[in-house]
Amino acid sequence: MTADAILVEGARKRYGEKEALAGLDLTVRRGTVHGLLGPNGAGKTTTVRILATLLRHDEGLVRVAGHDVRTEAREVRRRIGLLGQHAALDEELGGRQNLEMFGRLHHLGARRAGSRADELLERFGLTDTGRKPVKQFSGGMRRRLDLAASLITDPEVLFLDEPTTGLDPRGRGEVWESVRSLVGGGTTVLLTTQYLEEADRLADRISVVDEGRVVADGTADELKAKVGVDRIDVVVRDGARLDEAAALLPGERAEVSVDADRRRLSVPVADRTASLAETVRALAEAGIEAEDIALRRPTLDEVFLHLTARGTAPGADREKEVAA
């Protein structure tokens, strides 16, 4: 038994011209939640599909739960659970039918598969779904059933590929709660997400992925320290007084960025609320009217501006990740 639940060294994967993984390295310790954070097309899904034995990598070493995904795929499959971006359920069948079928395919035996299905339905609050086919489930219910299906055998390693994309806030909260309750049981979780907040809430450590490589990793606090501190944004009503206002903001004048077109000033601040109060007072005393004053955390855009030299922001024009 090695200490690492996931070990990836120099993984490469190419789709035609496009290099989806360009030498990705990743180590995830047993019993931890690890976040894989990155924009669309960064290689997150490709990484998960390779780890889950669904896709074969071109080069590099990839081991999951102590087994090589290429040569010992079946051993890996016995130890993993997968929650992909799209529900991996039989839409025509009911919730219990799905779970029972997956239990049988995990070789639990008919009786145990049935009782395990009932346990999971109970745990995820799906007992009252009866024979209703999955295609009639709500998004949140479907996601919970999908999660239940990935937990049939209490996997050593669980992959969650953008588990909350497309869910409303309530569905998102449900999934987060379920993931948190799992972690107590000693399961290792690899979570991909585009949302900094999600990684922040759930993950012990985070790897930031861009262009098929890990560009930074650490705890959420470590990454935030790298990215920078909170900022105050001010939109001044009278564009002519922009420079005057800039001089009044807390901190060094040189750190204030000025967007003249939008009449907006932005400055990093160390002391959050005190700086905000000071800004409001200084502007009021000078008689400068502000349309908007906001204190905010660094955005994911800024994480990427900071961590990638090219300054590519998520949501910018990118090829959609190939989900083969």
Place this chain on the structure above:
Amino acid sequence: MSAAYVVSDCWTMTRRELAHWARQPVQVLVGLVFPVMMLLMFGYLVGGGRGVDGDYVDFLVPGMLTLTMVFGLEGTMTAVTQDLNKGVIDRFRAMPMTDGAVLVGRSAADMLQSTVGLLVMVGVGYAIGWRANGGPGSTLGALGLLLLLRFAMLWIGILLALVAGRAELVQAVQILVWPIGFLSNAFASPDSMPGWLGTFVEWNPMSATATAVRDLFGNPGGEPGHIGAAVVWPLVLLAVFLPLAVRKFGRLGK
């Protein structure tokens, strides 16, 4: 991987297909009614049958049974294509189950449906005056040859779906099976066709089955000596397409 797991995995996947039927009985019914409709249309509306000695219904029914087996290919292809485009395939592939159990489940269910379909067609054939005159052994042998052809077509359908994997290509195949089905002796005797076409038709594997089945049923158009070809042709197709399909499924995503 013990043999018991192989059997249980294949059975679980077959049960899945049967559960789908239970959920969509209308679809199953339409699948059974379509060939019956074809039989009645050709028996009563198109009629005739060029170059056929004897009663046309007696000639037509074995031909239609054969054609139904061949057309099964598109049904299989459609079902596999739909399945491949669903997320659930990812879950199956990331599980420690037997390679190919998904395909075996599909083929078992399709064979079961085809057997039921065949019996319905035989029943309707009887109702419109067709008779099997060859004795019970020969009749069972004929049904066996038909199902063997269906089994071969099934694996061609699976492979086509795995290779093409898109709904538009299913449509192309749905159209192409018509000329292939008609370039056989299912509806007319090759003797009535221009020489080169007749030769092609006689070489169509479907014609071998149709001729052998007519022989076994004691119907017009049957000739002795075609049973060997009706056994060998499907086996050759199976030997090529079954391993290719299983291999292709195992290599999805590679």
